[in-house]
Amino acid sequence: MSRPGERATLRLRETGADEPPRYAPEWLRLREPADATARSRGLLDPLRARLVRTPRRADGLVVHDIGCGTGSMGRWLAPRLVGAQHWVLHDRDPYLLHFAAAASPRSAADGSRVTAETRRGDIARLTADVLAGASLVTASALLDVLTREEIGTLVAACAGAGCPALLTLSVAGRVELTEPHAMDAEITEAFNAHQRRGGLLGPDAVTAAAEAFAEHGATVRLEPSPWRLGPGQAALTEQWLRGWVGAAVEERPDLAERADAYLAERLAACAAGELRVVVHHHDLLALCAPVDGGA
Template identity: 40%
Template sequence: MGEDSSGGVKDASVNNLPHRPDRPADAGWLSIRMPADDKARAAAVEPLIGPLVDWLETSMPSGMVNIVDLGAGTGSNAHWLAPRLPFAQHWTLVDHDAHLLSRADPPASFTGRAGKMEDVGRILAEAAADHKNPTALLTCSALLDVLTAAEVDAVCTAAAKASCAVLFSLSVTGNVSFSPMDPLDAALGAAFNEHQRADGRLGPDAPAAAEAALRRQDMKVRSAATDWELDSTTPDLFRTWLEEWVRDAVEQDPGVADRAGEWLQQRRGQLEHGELTATVAHRDILALPG
């Protein structure tokens, strides 16, 4: 991390940041973000989970809820959501990374399978056939920002065709605010957001694009803010997020590199002394068949 044994920063250069993991999401990152995710999603229980449960009770008279979770990783979405659905349920956890799926252990009956976004229609149909119940819910967590507009549209179209509910959780909106503020915050944030849009990914535009795609399918859409609130009680997550946020911003805009090193050194010190907080905006989206 570029720190000496006393906790002081040896070198403010962004070149001293740790290397990015080989996979886009590694199990360590998924683990340290879970407490912040769980706390953020508490804001969605009343406005989104309540209506979802009501719809499932009416639409799934058999009592068995068949759920497909895209980009499931190690199953953190199921860990949060399964206990909040008062039904017998089976989860199909879908991820391109079989290694992550091998570590999944959610508190519900589940099947892990490798798959990609273009497979979503077939996966929904096969899940329904395998468990002799229609797929009731298509869900994902912290996934939409790495998808393209075409992929998001395909997922929403497949859900509408299957007449299942949709719950997209923890999609970043690109809005980040720090306390105390710094003049460089805005430039770093803008560069980071552009980095997230590389290669056609939606990045911070994903929540709005998903809501529009769902409405085009005549689904009833509602959403809720599920922001991360980071402070010194979440030091590992806060530090890791800060470093990756700066790294990606500098990769997008090398012109901020010199100032970014000093900015990061200052922010690390503020975090160490309990003087730094940040709000990282996310949004959860629920869509029900019309």
């Protein structure tokens, strides 16, 4: 049986010794409904207005989904856009790409055809040439697991290709739990520090990305996209709690004994339907200047 602080949230699947850890599709499927509810609808109208003025290939809009995981972003966004679309699904993990391709959407908001292809690769190799002809670049829950250099690579590729970017669900570093507990702030601080390990930007990522896009001349909009978890999302809340507290303890082992008691109390409240959690995120829309000087 796992200890209360075990990081079950991530459900990392096993990889080789030289490979980075990979997310398991079970965790991505568990969070997908909450992600879909949280994403900002307020960024869709300016995005649609830009896409209407974007030249299209014969097969419609070309959307590059970076770090696509199991493809949840496509399942959310494709049915909200009008017209034929071709999605290019990028991920370093062929296991996740298999799920993304199998469950990719088939039709747009107006019933137009949606197709998909997969490309295995790392964001470090993303360039404007890779994105040539792209109508849109999108990603979900990606920015906060990147370094400043990797965000610079992503931004430069989008700006160089002249395509907009919709980047959703970047952690904001703020969490609210009901009822408040004396350890909430301490766990949050330790978790945020863990998110910044190894040069990753964690909760600083969305600000860094917004600044980088602005430096490239893009118009940038930010909108909140919080998870609001209650009794109806108890399974997700449980897994999130385990991962949140587990990461805090990895960062600060001195918290272990108190954190285990804290987590046990929070899990009991979750099981009883008494716990509500708001996990704050931000969505970012960057409208890069078209390379052909168009609208």
